[in-house]
Amino acid sequence: RWLHKWYNPKCNGQLPPGSMGLPFIGETIEFFTPHSLNDIPPFISKRMKRYGAVFRTSLVGQKVIVSTDPEINYEIFQQENKSFLLSYTESFLEIFGQESLVKHHGMLHKYLKNLVLHLVSPENLKRNLLPEMDKATHKHLNSWAILGTMEVKEGSSEMIFEYIAKKLIDYDEMNTSPNKKLRNNFQAFMDGLISFPLNIPGFAYHACLQGRKNAHKVIKDKLNERRKLASKSEKNYDFLDNLIEEVDNVDSILTEPIAIDLIFLLLFASHETTSAAMTLAVKFIADHPQVLEELTKEHEAILESRENKNSQLTWQEYKSMTFTHMVINETARLANIVPGIFRKALTDVEMKGYTIPAGWSVMVVPAAVHLSPGKYDDPLQFNPWRWEGKELHAGSKTFMAFGGGIRLCVGADFAKLQMAIFIHHMVTKYRWRVIKGGDIVRKPGLIFPNGLHIKISDK
Numbered sequence: 001r002w003l004h005k006w007y008n009p010k011c012n013g014q015l016p017p018g019s020m021g022l023p024f025i026g027e028t029i030e031f032f033t034p035h036s037l038n039d040i041p042p043f044i045s046k047r048m049k050r051y052g053a054v055f056r057t058s059l060v061g062q063k064v065i066v067s068t069d070p071e072i073n074y075e076i077f078q079q080e081n082k083s084f085l086l087s088y089t090e091s092f093l094e095i096f097g098q099e100s101l102v103k104h105h106g107m108l109h110k111y112l113k114n115l116v117l118h119l120v121s122p123e124n125l126k127r128n129l130l131p132e133m134d135k136a137t138h139k140h141l142n143s144w145a146i147l148g149t150m151e152v153k154e155g156s157s158e159m160i161f162e163y164i165a166k167k168l169i170d171y172d173e174m175n176t177s178p179n180k181k182l183r184n185n186f187q188a189f190m191d192g193l194i195s196f197p198l199n200i201p202g203f204a205y206h207a208c209l210q211g212r213k214n215a216h217k218v219i220k221d222k223l224n225e226r227r228k229l230a231s232k233s234e235k236n237y238d239f240l241d242n243l244i245e246e247v248d249n250v251d252s253i254l255t256e257p258i259a260i261d262l263i264f265l266l267l268f269a270s271h272e273t274t275s276a277a278m279t280l281a282v283k284f285i286a287d288h289p290q291v292l293e294e295l296t297k298e299h300e301a302i303l304e305s306r307e308n309k310n311s312q313l314t315w316q317e318y319k320s321m322t323f324t325h326m327v328i329n330e331t332a333r334l335a336n337i338v339p340g341i342f343r344k345a346l347t348d349v350e351m352k353g354y355t356i357p358a359g360w361s362v363m364v365v366p367a368a369v370h371l372s373p374g375k376y377d378d379p380l381q382f383n384p385w386r387w388e389g390k391e392l393h394a395g396s397k398t399f400m401a402f403g404g405g406i407r408l409c410v411g412a413d414f415a416k417l418q419m420a421i422f423i424h425h426m427v428t429k430y431r432w433r434v435i436k437g438g439d440i441v442r443k444p445g446l447i448f449p450n451g452l453h454i455k456i457s458d459k
């Protein structure tokens with residue numbers, strides 16, 4: 001009877017077609033099978049062919065409805081906090097923290113999002129972060145050119161982590177001994193993030209939880225260090241001072257565990273996602289000389305219109321980079337850095353003739369839309385020109401690389417600005433070419449198994 005119940009889940013309506021796979025395990029093993037970048041994940045495409053755009057499955061112990069339908073995806077994002085709630089699996093929350101921003105809803109979510117926007121809102125990027133990002137990018141690319149070669153994923157990851165850790169918790173990664181570096185913990189964390197949740201020594205998930213534990217300790221120490229310092233001297237009201245003031249205010253809803261999980265999420269989300277997108281952009285640009293030529297034209301024109309060629313990049317110049325933004329969008333479309341976006345149905349929801357039962361998870365798969373021939377001509381081709389005359393700065397039913405609705409990525413503007421600054425320096429100041437690596441695997445997160453190595457020198 002139990003097996004019959006497993007294979008035929010209860011539903012007060014028409015459940016989408018599909019299979020629940022093996023008892024307990026479901027179809028998890030096939031879901032995690034590595035595949036190449038350049039296509040819709042085989043797990044998804046096989047089932048789309050068999051069942052259509054919406055189907056049921058079971059992953060890591062959850063009953064899941066998978067949606068590859070742009071209208072349904074859009075509706076799910078719009079129904080946040082009404083019929084659907086952002087809800088990641090228990091193992092995911094174990095990793096990101098039970099007090100993480102991705103766990104909170106309603107007022108607390110709004111409050112936390114506003115805290116983050118103090119740092120990465122367009123206004124703040126323009127006033128504070130752009131000059132700092134520009135300086136950091138210049139400094140790191142210079143050091144790459146002095147070395148002569150660089151692995152782009154590692155180099156860009158290190159670059160972003162260094163300045164965001166300084167900005168968030170006043171942490172100096174550069175002057176920390178190699179075996180104690182905070183970023184090492186995020187590396188272990190990353191390896192296990194999208195893995196089978198087995199908390200046993202030797203498994204990626206276990207290493208991931210260890211990485212999280214170590215990183216938490218460093219963040220907590222930094223908070224306490226600043227607290228002691230702030231009680232003795234003047235505050236400088238940076239992100240950390242503001243956070244501590246809120247935590248110590250008895251009337252505030254911010255507690256220390258929430259603050260630590262927030263910093264942890266931001267440290268991770270900012271450097272891992274953006275560096276993966278930057279690495280992919282370098283690969284695409286290297287593989288498409290015409291794109292490099294067009295980018296060089298756009299950025300040389302920016303330099304020529306300046307009084308002083310060596311002055312810092314301005315917000316107006318950034319806003320004028322139309323082709324660069326087309327390259328960024330095209331990279332994000334093909335990258336599908338977030339392979340699945342999860343929600344939970346709060347009530348039975350009717351969609352296109354099917355019922356999504358209350359309590360079931362829904363997984364939106366951006367790649368199924370971004371790589372669909374019905375939505376994009378020749379969808380596997382890297383072609384920034386397809387964005388000509390199109391909206392470049394907002395999501396849509398057919399472009400959801402940064403999610404949608406009220407959970408839209410709060411760091412999207414940060415990531416785009418960082419990518420644009422990086423491209424600006426790469427094409428105006430340096431000569432570079434790929435010399436090794438460039439393989440890309442999805443597990444289903446994006447992995448560069450042998451990196452992307454470039455030879456780089458001053459122009």
Ligand code: HEM
Pocket residue numbers: 086101102113116120265266269270271273274277332337338341342400401402403404406407408409410411412414415
């Ligand atoms: C290319 C880079 C990036 C991509 C592709 C990306 C993608 C996404 C996606 C798809 C979501 C929505 C998840 C959902 O709805 O469940 C999201 C949310 C989020 N992202 Fe990003 N992201 C990027 C960069 C960043 C950066 C740089 C930061 C931090 C500075 C960041 C912080 C966040 C946070 C905090 C959320 C949760 C927002 C919420 O729940 O309201 N992301 N991101």
